[in-house]
Amino acid sequence: MDAVEDISGSLFVIETACRRDRVSEIPATARHVSQMAAEIGMLSLARVARDLGIVAQRGDIVACRAIWARVVRIGDQSLAKVWQAPGLSM
Helix, strand or coil: CHHHHHHHHHHHHHHHHHHCCCHHHHHHHHHHHHHHHHHCCCHHHHHHHHHHHHHHHHCCHHHHHHHHHHHHHHHHHHHHHHHCCCCCCC
16 A cells, blocks of 8 residues: 555656646656556556656657557556555555
């Protein structure tokens, strides 16, 4: 559950950077999300977060926004499944 909370917090940081067009703040956090997601088996989220980090590193704000939409969709689905899993608690 600590990893899930960490991912959620990191996604909030990325969202804030995207909204403020601060693309330079995204790559490190996106890599962190990718690593954490991979460690707990959220492979789709790990891949799309990696993609976000790559385009952010290139400074492509348009691509960042497009991939961010994918991150939100996949992240919401993945995190909802984890939060709803029986036997998990904070």
